[in-house]
Amino acid sequence: MHMSDALLSPAVGAAFWAGSLGAIGWSARKLREGLDERIIPLMGVLGAFIFASQMINFTIPGTGSSGHLGGGMVLAILLGPYAALIVMASVLTVQAFFFADGGLLALGSNIWNLGIYPCFIAYPLIYRPIAGSGISAKRIAVASVVSAVIGLQLGAFSVVLQTFLSGRSELPFFTFMAMMQPVHLAIGLAEGFVTAGVIRFLISARPEILESASSARPLSLDVSFRRVAAGFLLAAVFTGGVLSWVASSNPDGLEWSVQRVFGKPELPAQGDAAAAPVMKTLQEKTALLPDYSFKKSGNTETGKNEQAWPAPNTGRSASGVLGAAIVLSAVFLIGAIIRTMRRKSS
Amino acid sequence: MFDNEYFNLGYLDTLSYRDTVVHRLDPRAKLVATVFFILTVVSFPKYEITGLLPFFLFPVMLFSLGDIPYRFILKKVLVMSSFAFFIGVFNPLFDRQPLYIVYGMELSGGWVSFASIMLKFTLTVSSALLLVATTSFPGICHALQKIGMPQIFVSQLLFLYRYIFVLSEVTMKVARARDMRSFGKKGLGIKVFASIIGTLFLRTVEQAERIYQAMLSRGYHGTIYSIRPYRFRGPDAAFLAGALTACCLFRLHDITGALGNISMKVFQDLI
Numbered sequence: 001m002h003m004s005d006a007l008l009s010p011a012v013g014a015a016f017w018a019g020s021l022g023a024i025g026w027s028a029r030k031l032r033e034g035l036d037e038r039i040i041p042l043m044g045v046l047g048a049f050i051f052a053s054q055m056i057n058f059t060i061p062g063t064g065s066s067g068h069l070g071g072g073m074v075l076a077i078l079l080g081p082y083a084a085l086i087v088m089a090s091v092l093t094v095q096a097f098f099f100a101d102g103g104l105l106a107l108g109s110n111i112w113n114l115g116i117y118p119c120f121i122a123y124p125l126i127y128r129p130i131a132g133s134g135i136s137a138k139r140i141a142v143a144s145v146v147s148a149v150i151g152l153q154l155g156a157f158s159v160v161l162q163t164f165l166s167g168r169s170e171l172p173f174f175t176f177m178a179m180m181q182p183v184h185l186a187i188g189l190a191e192g193f194v195t196a197g198v199i200r201f202l203i204s205a206r207p208e209i210l211e212s213a214s215s216a217r218p219l220s221l222d223v224s225f226r227r228v229a230a231g232f233l234l235a236a237v238f239t240g241g242v243l244s245w246v247a248s249s250n251p252d253g254l255e256w257s258v259q260r261v262f263g264k265p266e267l268p269a270q271g272d273a274a275a276a277p278v279m280k281t282l283q284e285k286t287a288l289l290p291d292y293s294f295k296k297s298g299n300t301e302t303g304k305n306e307q308a309w310p311a312p313n314t315g316r317s318a319s320g321v322l323g324a325a326i327v328l329s330a331v332f333l334i335g336a337i338i339r340t341m342r343r344k345s346s
Numbered sequence: 347m348f349d350n351e352y353f354n355l356g357y358l359d360t361l362s363y364r365d366t367v368v369h370r371l372d373p374r375a376k377l378v379a380t381v382f383f384i385l386t387v388v389s390f391p392k393y394e395i396t397g398l399l400p401f402f403l404f405p406v407m408l409f410s411l412g413d414i415p416y417r418f419i420l421k422k423v424l425v426m427s428s429f430a431f432f433i434g435v436f437n438p439l440f441d442r443q444p445l446y447i448v449y450g451m452e453l454s455g456g457w458v459s460f461a462s463i464m465l466k467f468t469l470t471v472s473s474a475l476l477l478v479a480t481t482s483f484p485g486i487c488h489a490l491q492k493i494g495m496p497q498i499f500v501s502q503l504l505f506l507y508r509y510i511f512v513l514s515e516v517t518m519k520v521a522r523a524r525d526m527r528s529f530g531k532k533g534l535g536i537k538v539f540a541s542i543i544g545t546l547f548l549r550t551v552e553q554a555e556r557i558y559q560a561m562l563s564r565g566y567h568g569t570i571y572s573i574r575p576y577r578f579r580g581p582d583a584a585f586l587a588g589a590l591t592a593c594c595l596f597r598l599h600d601i602t603g604a605l606g607n608i609s610m611k612v613f614q615d616l617i
Binding site: 003004006007008009013024025028029040042046047048049053086087090096097100101103104105167168169171176190193196198202205206321322323326331334335336339342 | 495544603
């Protein structure tokens with residue numbers, strides 16, 4: 001359920017990047033304040049551990065399909081939220097770079113969905129109160145399952161929200177939600193059982209790791225329940241601010257979808273109304289062949305201007321198809337030429 | 347599947363140590379250019395197809411100048427496309443308004459926006475993969491730090507990257523051992539998985555302790571230094587400027603449409 005670049009609009013992608021960056025910066029500062037620097041290599045190796053463990057699959061009972069560990073909850077329980085967020089973000093970053101899971105713009109949203117919810121909501125608000133400070137196996141099991149499920153539900157909901165705000169997909173909000181939430185209920189249960197199993201195994205094998213983890217790490221919740229809440233409020237206000245600011249200059253985002261919620265299905269105006277004049281002057285200034293006037297003839301039908309549904313136009317389509325063929329063959333020809341030239345020279 | 351992922355990771359890493367024009371560019375220049383490229387591509391409205399095509403120039407140039415085997419990258423792109431594909435494929439169902447008529451066939455808006463999503467997907471994902479294939483991961487980390495990522499996050503990335511290879515090997519052995527001992531569905535369930543992961547975790551922690559001792563005895567006190575100098579030179583600036591200008595040009599002007607119009611005119615004149 002990694003979010004994908006292709007489904008995001010720049011405004012939504014940037015807003016969630018801002019939120020995630022803020023959380024990473026904040027966690028980094030928190031960690032440095034109370035830093036026992038032994039935690040740095042531990043974090044690094046644990047990141048690799050999560051990464052490696054995701055490569056082993058297990059069968060989900062009753063379905064026959066297989067799943068793997070998400071890892072957010074395990075990390076939060078073992079390291080505390082701040083370090084866990086940094087580790088989770090680093091794992092997602094490597095995945096974005098090497099496996100192209102999602103993409104670079106979507107990385108901000110993925111850190112938000114898979115890192116921030118388990119570390120800063122599910123862990124402090126659900127896991128800690130249920131599990132308490134002791135190491136009762138039953139409470140830990142219940143706490144792990146409940147918090148993993150809720151964390152993943154939030155993440156899945158967030159994917160729906162991001163997709164919807166970006167407006168690239170036609171899926172109606174509630175249909176998409178009805179698809180995502182149940183699927184992630186199953187995944188969340190599996191994740192919860194695995195988390196509980198891992199923690200229980202560790203308690204029986206090396207109880208001192210968990211004990212030291214819960215005493216030594218910076219956030220034992222008795223201190224900062226309020227601060228976490230305050231931080232979240234701040235983050236929410238900040239993100240909302242960014243979102244609405246971007247949205248006001250670009251109906252692509254929030255405004256457009258809000259209008260859509262209020263039922264104007266014919267509304268195609270997803271171009272950038274405010275940015276349009278700027279784009280236009282830039283366009284005129286940089287025009288290469290003014291004779292052919294590069295009018296975005298192909299683009300008016302994307303709803304760039306006020307025109308609603310354009311009448312389908314045969315002539316324009318034909319020239320579009322022809323132009324596409326020319327551009328593509330030119331691009332690949334350039335590639336082929338460079339390649340053969342390199343081969344010859346080497 | 348596991349072996350594949352692991353070797354892919356190693357292969358991308360090997361690719362990044364080649365020595366070509368693209369590989370020699372400063373990581374910062376490549377990172378900024380790639381991010382700008384992705385933002386430009388994603389900023390196209392949802393019914394855009396023709397405007398996206400000129401953008402293929404960027405990955406194609408990187409492929410050919412960087413001497414990257416295109417089949418390897420394209421295979422990865424194909425494998426990863428599932429989520430975008432799964433979501434995008436609903437567009438034709440929900441949006442049936444005809445948008446174009448191409449040679450007598452009506453093309454609905456949904457198909458157009460679906461194609462646009464897949465084009466954007468190919469462009470963004472291949473450019474991100476190409477960034478790694480032409481820049482070593484430590485180089486990218488360095489660039490991230492210069493751009494202002496917190497030090498602790500960058501060290502975390504470097505550590506993670508270094509130990510992925512070590513731990514992957516251990517994990518591969520463990521997974522193979524489990525598979526050899528399980529028959530049918532027995533042994534592949536959650537219970538065994540949890541204790542395998544637990545064992546793996548313990549090994550990891552012990553390894554971390556040893557690493558920490560080793561680092562301490564070599565004078566570590568919280569920062570990782572790099573000997574390799576990175577300098578932003580003329581070619582880097584030229585590359586960055588060229589990439590940014592091209593992105594802006596392609597975004598602002600409908601090159602494809604213009605070429606189409608010109609060639610249509612030429613075509614009609616000929617007849």
